[in-house]
Amino acid sequence: MSQEQINVLYIDDELHNLTAFKASFRRLYNVFTADSAEEGRKILEQNEIHVLITDQRMPQITGIEFLASIIDTFPDPIRMLLTGYADISAVIDAINKGQVYRYISKPWDEEELRHNIETAFEVYTLRKMNRQLTEDLEQANDQLEFLLRQKLLS
Secondary structure (H helix, E strand, O other): OOHHHOEEEEEOOOHHHHHHHHHHHOOOOEEEEEOOHHHHHHHHHHOOOOEEEEEOOOOOOOHHHHHHHHOOOOOOOEEEEEEOOOOHHHHHHHHHOOOEEEEEEOOOOHHHHHHHHHHHHHHHHHHHHHHHHHHHHHHHHHHHHHHHHHHHHO
16 A cells, blocks of 8 residues: 555544644645544544544543544554653553554654654554455365365265
8 A cells, every 4th residue: 555545543632733733644644633532433434544643631531541442343543642741651551451552742743753654554554464364364274174074075
């Protein structure tokens, strides 16, 4: 996949952050933005999102709580947490509960964030390929077992 096909969702209740993110990355990626977790969930339901970035501190739900709440429904997007507050317990929760790939401090460094998005997409692609190879292997194994049973019965 080329960079133009990377779908990135950024969730933040601060509109100026959403505008700055979109301005910085819209030429590199398909950028989706949401100003609430609820809006972010709707975007996830309607689009294949590869990289999901969320702010930690939002009014109704924290970024970690949101990421933990969508794991079963949307397990594939690579998750990143963005926050202006360095809280070690939040970092630990992000990793353990939200399955966060990267924890990024605000204000973000554009080049570093770009690198993290591209690395996250590589992880997404490798996981998808791994799942497909596993499925192919299981199917081949089932076919071999069937052929072996046929041979033993004849």
